[in-house]
Amino acid sequence: MILYILKRLLAMIPVLWIIATLTFVLMKAAPGGPFDSERQIPAEILKNIEEQYHLNDPLLVQYGRFLGQLARFDLGPSFRYAGRSVNDIIAETFPVSATLGILALIYALLLGVAAGLFAASKPNSVRDYSAMGISMLGICMPSFVIGPLLVLVFASTLKWLPVAGWDSWKDMILPSLTLGTSYAAYISRLTRAGLMDIIRQDYIRTAKAKGLSGFAIMVRHTMRGGLLPVVSFMGPAVAAVVTGSLVVETIFNIPGLGRFFVQSALNRDYTLVMGTVLFLAVLVLLCNLVTDVIYAFLDPRVRYE
Amino acid sequence: MGALLEVKDLRTHFFTRDGVVKAVDGVSFAIERFETLGIVGESGSGKSVTMQSILGLIPTPPGKVIGGSALWEGRLDLVAAPRREMRRILGSEISMIFQDPMTSLNPFLTVGQQLTEVVTAHRKVTRAEARDIAIERLEEVGIPDPAQRLSQYPHQFSGGMRQRVMIAMALMNRPKLLIADEPTTALDVTVQAQILELLKQLQKSYGMALILITHDLGVVAGVTDNVMVMYAGRPVEHGTVREVFHSTAHPYTDGLLRSAPSLAQSRSGDLFSIPGLPPDTSRLPPGCAFAPRCPHVNEQCRMNVEIPVRKFSATHRSVCYQEHLP
Amino acid sequence: MNSNAVTRDIVGSMLENLDQPASLGEGGDVVAASGEKGRSLWQDAWSRLLKNKMATAGMIYLIIVAVMAVLAPWIAPFSYEETDLALGAVPPDTLHLFGTDDLGRDLFSRILYGGRVSLMVGILSTFVSVTIGVVYGAISGYAGGRVDNVMMRIVEILYALPFTFFVIILMVLVGRNIYVLFLALGAISWLTMARIVRGQVVSLRRSDFVEAAEATGVTRARIILRHIIPNTLGPVIVFVTLTIPQVMLEEAFLSFLGLGVQEPMSSWGTLISSGVSAMETYPWMLVFPCLTLVSTLFALNFLGDGLRDALDPKASKD
Numbered sequence: 001m002i003l004y005i006l007k008r009l010l011a012m013i014p015v016l017w018i019i020a021t022l023t024f025v026l027m028k029a030a031p032g033g034p035f036d037s038e039r040q041i042p043a044e045i046l047k048n049i050e051e052q053y054h055l056n057d058p059l060l061v062q063y064g065r066f067l068g069q070l071a072r073f074d075l076g077p078s079f080r081y082a083g084r085s086v087n088d089i090i091a092e093t094f095p096v097s098a099t100l101g102i103l104a105l106i107y108a109l110l111l112g113v114a115a116g117l118f119a120a121s122k123p124n125s126v127r128d129y130s131a132m133g134i135s136m137l138g139i140c141m142p143s144f145v146i147g148p149l150l151v152l153v154f155a156s157t158l159k160w161l162p163v164a165g166w167d168s169w170k171d172m173i174l175p176s177l178t179l180g181t182s183y184a185a186y187i188s189r190l191t192r193a194g195l196m197d198i199i200r201q202d203y204i205r206t207a208k209a210k211g212l213s214g215f216a217i218m219v220r221h222t223m224r225g226g227l228l229p230v231v232s233f234m235g236p237a238v239a240a241v242v243t244g245s246l247v248v249e250t251i252f253n254i255p256g257l258g259r260f261f262v263q264s265a266l267n268r269d270y271t272l273v274m275g276t277v278l279f280l281a282v283l284v285l286l287c288n289l290v291t292d293v294i295y296a297f298l299d300p301r302v303r304y305e
Numbered sequence: 306m307g308a309l310l311e312v313k314d315l316r317t318h319f320f321t322r323d324g325v326v327k328a329v330d331g332v333s334f335a336i337e338r339f340e341t342l343g344i345v346g347e348s349g350s351g352k353s354v355t356m357q358s359i360l361g362l363i364p365t366p367p368g369k370v371i372g373g374s375a376l377w378e379g380r381l382d383l384v385a386a387p388r389r390e391m392r393r394i395l396g397s398e399i400s401m402i403f404q405d406p407m408t409s410l411n412p413f414l415t416v417g418q419q420l421t422e423v424v425t426a427h428r429k430v431t432r433a434e435a436r437d438i439a440i441e442r443l444e445e446v447g448i449p450d451p452a453q454r455l456s457q458y459p460h461q462f463s464g465g466m467r468q469r470v471m472i473a474m475a476l477m478n479r480p481k482l483l484i485a486d487e488p489t490t491a492l493d494v495t496v497q498a499q500i501l502e503l504l505k506q507l508q509k510s511y512g513m514a515l516i517l518i519t520h521d522l523g524v525v526a527g528v529t530d531n532v533m534v535m536y537a538g539r540p541v542e543h544g545t546v547r548e549v550f551h552s553t554a555h556p557y558t559d560g561l562l563r564s565a566p567s568l569a570q571s572r573s574g575d576l577f578s579i580p581g582l583p584p585d586t587s588r589l590p591p592g593c594a595f596a597p598r599c600p601h602v603n604e605q606c607r608m609n610v611e612i613p614v615r616k617f618s619a620t621h622r623s624v625c626y627q628e629h630l631p
Numbered sequence: 632m633n634s635n636a637v638t639r640d641i642v643g644s645m646l647e648n649l650d651q652p653a654s655l656g657e658g659g660d661v662v663a664a665s666g667e668k669g670r671s672l673w674q675d676a677w678s679r680l681l682k683n684k685m686a687t688a689g690m691i692y693l694i695i696v697a698v699m700a701v702l703a704p705w706i707a708p709f710s711y712e713e714t715d716l717a718l719g720a721v722p723p724d725t726l727h728l729f730g731t732d733d734l735g736r737d738l739f740s741r742i743l744y745g746g747r748v749s750l751m752v753g754i755l756s757t758f759v760s761v762t763i764g765v766v767y768g769a770i771s772g773y774a775g776g777r778v779d780n781v782m783m784r785i786v787e788i789l790y791a792l793p794f795t796f797f798v799i800i801l802m803v804l805v806g807r808n809i810y811v812l813f814l815a816l817g818a819i820s821w822l823t824m825a826r827i828v829r830g831q832v833v834s835l836r837r838s839d840f841v842e843a844a845e846a847t848g849v850t851r852a853r854i855i856l857r858h859i860i861p862n863t864l865g866p867v868i869v870f871v872t873l874t875i876p877q878v879m880l881e882e883a884f885l886s887f888l889g890l891g892v893q894e895p896m897s898s899w900g901t902l903i904s905s906g907v908s909a910m911e912t913y914p915w916m917l918v919f920p921c922l923t924l925v926s927t928l929f930a931l932n933f934l935g936d937g938l939r940d941a942l943d944p945k946a947s948k949d
Binding site for chain 3: 137144145152250280
């Protein structure tokens with residue numbers, strides 16, 4: 001198992017190299033640099049700045065330096081936020097995004113699994129159809145629809161919760177609901193499908209023939225296998241939550257990594273964009289690895305060399 | 306005291322999109338303590354559904370037991386019993402083992418967990434006691450190193466070994482009746498004989514009744530005292546193995562016997578098979594269900610809705626107009 | 632929310648059940664039943680689809696929406712770009728069904744025109760993704776062996792990439808070109824398609840009729856074109872109906888961030904985006920575009936679900 005994890009970690013290196021190269025090429029191929037947008041900067045100052053950031057070196061030299069820094073986990077200085085490194089900015093903004101993402105995932109898991117169990121406990125009944133209909137609606141409601149509607153109702157009209165910001169626990173409720181709802185909907189469908197698949201299995205009939213109670217069959221025999229799809233969904237879900245935070249942080253004006261990414265992309269802050277993409281790629285790859293390892297622990301048939 | 310289990314006019318129908326499938330349509334039989342009964346028929350003849358209906362294991366919907374009774378020890382109608390009562394009996398007084406040991410064991414639980422839960426669900430015992438019983442049973446069914454095997458998962462067992470585990474699981478509470486549904490069909494031929502021998506021997510040492518469901522008359526001949534032959538959801542012939550094999554009364558049984566390949570036939574090169582296909586039980590003909598494939602068919606077989614039951618002895622009866630076949 | 636990972640996964644799991652081609656499945660009863668009535672598998676699927684009320688309702692709704700969007704230049708009561716600052720934002724009334732926006736433009740007309748863009752993005756991007764996915768998957772599955780291994784490894788690696796970020800970078804760099812948007816969205820959503828097609832092809836490859844074709848010396852390209860692709864049609868159709876809503880969501884997502892379609896052109900995403908900034912004062916500017924987008928996605932998903940059940944009776948829930 002440890003060998004397997006090491007292998008997977010090593011395999012991440014070429015993937016990250018590809019991502020790094022891709023973003024580098026994209027950024028360099030872009031027309032217009034980070035310093036030629038708003039006002040006219042005198043040519044000399046511009047030259048100074050570019051020298052300071054080594055933008056006049058040959059591309060290959062720049063690329064080499066970029067990779068060298070990466071190997072030392074140094075993502076370089078930000079072009080736009082003078083005097084601050086990309087590492088600093090990520091260190092400052094990521095905890096905010098992580099808090100939001102974890103809250104959203106917990107909410108999604110609790111609601112999703114509960115709704116899935118509720119629906120699967122009586123298949124093809126009114127409760128099943130209504131739960132699955134609502135979950136379909138949840139899947140079709142993107143965060144940029146749910147978020148503003150929640151704000152409209154709970155913040156603007158009822159004034160129960162703040163419209164935006166990130167200061168107290170009250171600020172966390174609406175963004176987490178916004179970010180988590182579609183995953184809750186999706187997890188409920190996964191849970192239902194997973195459980196229904198297991199209920200059909202022969203070994204559930206065996207369990208019934210043993211005289212076990214319905215509760216024991218559900219908890220001991222059905223849930224273990226029925227929730228495996230939800231477990232394997234957790235890897236991709238983390239990636240999805242990371243992406244979703246772009247919009248949610250924008251809507252609720254939350255100082256997280258997602259909002260910084262959107263702004264830095266619009267500002268052509270090369271280093272910050274590349275640094276963020278690489279950081280998130282590592283995060284996603286690690287989450288996938290963790291998911292696979294957990295899966296192997298839960299399913300005795302899966303064993304890694 | 307009456308029979309151990311007495312089934313009367315059991316009917317189970319499946320309500321599907323394409324119509325009502327009368328999987329079991331009027332089955333009656335009884336089994337005494339220590340008796341061994343074979344239920345024989347082609348796939349779709351309703352033999353498995355009969356037993357699953359009695360134990361309340363029919364998937365509902367689409368299936369539903371719409372009539373009949375199954376009296377257990379003369380005191381409880383299993384078909385009408387409340388679920389709680391039913392659960393008390395399942396796994397303790399009546400046990401069932403299924404056709405495919407590959408899919409009938411839960412892949413996510415260790416064999417030990419699956420064995421011991423049968424005991425703890427029915428009796429007040431400690432974990433250690435349940436574990437001891439599990440080891441004892443595994444030994445009895447011939448699994449080496451039982452103590453170590455307990456912590457393994459089903460996929461670490463071979464097919465034959467898994468079926469032995471299933472048998473051990475069924476015996477955990479010393480049942481009065483063991484129902485084995487095609488216990489050897491999914492196994493290798495060499496393993497089949499071992500499992501049958503094991504069942505036969507355990508039936509004797511445990512002093513329990515055994516119902517063996519199979520499509521293979523040969524299997525029945527070696528193991529059970531009595532046979533019930535089913536066709537299209539109904540019993541067509543019932544008697545001791547000797548009676549059914551040697552003074553066969555029903556043309557369908559005759560067909561089954563003749564289509565079993567024997568050495569003599571394979572040398573001559575001709576294999577017998579019953580003409581036609583097993584019927585679609587959602588569209589049965591009005592008279593005898595076997596009439597379209599029967600070599601002895603006549604008008605009354607096709608017209609009459611109720612075919613008379615002929616009794617040849619206290620134990621032997623057949624649902625057919627035919628006298629004894631030559 | 633709408634990351635590719637999730638979209639891929641939703642579609643993926645919805646299609647898992649389709650791994651086995653229905654026409655070759657061992658469901659003898661199914662084949663026999665349809666054979667008895669003398670109907671083809673497609674006719675059978677069609678009649679099953681019509682029996683599914685939600686799917687049929689979804690289909691009818693989609694046809695209405697699509698026809699209205701296509702006919703927008705003729706049926707829209709007002710222009711979508713002419714502003715009327717004197718009029719300003721008026722709430723819904725009989726003249727302006729959905730009200731007007733803060734620049735005095737009729738919202739109903741803008742939604743009709745926006746539908747053209749949103750639906751076009753959905754359809755064209757899905758077309759791109761299906762093309763890439765089918766070709767990639769068919770080659771991988773048909774080639775088998777080492778080629779197959781490598782190609783599927785690549786797909787696995789690509790699954791792990793945060794694609795939406797690349798699309799965002801791309802849109803910033805090339806300046807919100809709508810055709811680049813089609814390509815980019817299509818290029819990031821083909822992975823699941825490739826996997827499904829590969830699965831189908833692998834199981835078809837071992838089937839009798841392909842072996843027969845091989846034995847009679849038909850070329851590989853021809854076998855892929857004539858035998859394998861037609862047989863993967865069922866899953867592909869389901870994939871298409873489920874991918875269109877995902878891509879539309881993605882487009883709306885980008886437009887919401889200000890990276891999609893540009894003014895005065897509008898998609899449903901840009902309408903929602905401007906609705907959000909005006910929702911405190913003119914809530915109808917948010918509500919109507921949201922309703923349109925969500926109801927369309929709803930209809931597409933129900934149709935997709937219905938198609939999946941209709942094309943693979945074995946996988947239907949019970």
